[in-house]
Amino acid sequence: MSRPLQDAPVPVRQRLSAAWGALMFCYLYGDYFGLYTPGKLKGMLAGEGPLGAYSEGSLVGVSLMMAVPALMVLGALLLPARLCRWLNVLLGMAYTAIMLLTLPGARPYYLVLGAIEIVLSLSIAVIALRWPRARA
Numbered sequence: 001m002s003r004p005l006q007d008a009p010v011p012v013r014q015r016l017s018a019a020w021g022a023l024m025f026c027y028l029y030g031d032y033f034g035l036y037t038p039g040k041l042k043g044m045l046a047g048e049g050p051l052g053a054y055s056e057g058s059l060v061g062v063s064l065m066m067a068v069p070a071l072m073v074l075g076a077l078l079l080p081a082r083l084c085r086w087l088n089v090l091l092g093m094a095y096t097a098i099m100l101l102t103l104p105g106a107r108p109y110y111l112v113l114g115a116i117e118i119v120l121s122l123s124i125a126v127i128a129l130r131w132p133r134a135r136a
Contacts, residue, residue: 015127016076016088023095023120024069030113037107069095085131092125 010018034040047054051062068091076084096118103114 012127012131013077013084016084016124017073019120019124019127020069020072020076023117023124024073026113026117026120027066027069030110030117033109033113065098081131085128088128089125092121092123092128095121096125 043049049058049062051058072088072091076088079087099114099117099121103111106114
């Protein structure tokens with residue numbers, strides 16, 4: 001008979017970093033799959049995006065919004081604990097709200113990825129809220 005495997009606990013920073021990475025991959029796949037929807041590429045070539053006509057401002061805004069998860073993969077590992085905790089709570093809730101706002105009228109593939117993204121972003125906030133305290 002085999003002995004049970006030892007299952008070491010995963011530190012909170014690593015769990016947060018992994019969750020941000022998974023969230024980012026879901027965003028990337030959702031955007032990639034969106035390229036296959038009828039008329040999407042034609043609209044892109046005409047300068048139209050999900051927020052209307054492309055502008056430098058809208059592209060910078062969306063770029064900043066999409067850079068945050070990538071930066072939080074690293075930030076979850078390197079930021080001071082107090083700042084890291086509250087940024088994860090705040091950003092986890094903000095990205096949950098963003099996803100909830102983008103779901104109405106979405107295609108089935110986007111609804112599936114959106115549901116996963118909501119679970120991941122809420123998990124980030126919950127993991128951060130439950131951050132263990134130092135022993136006195």
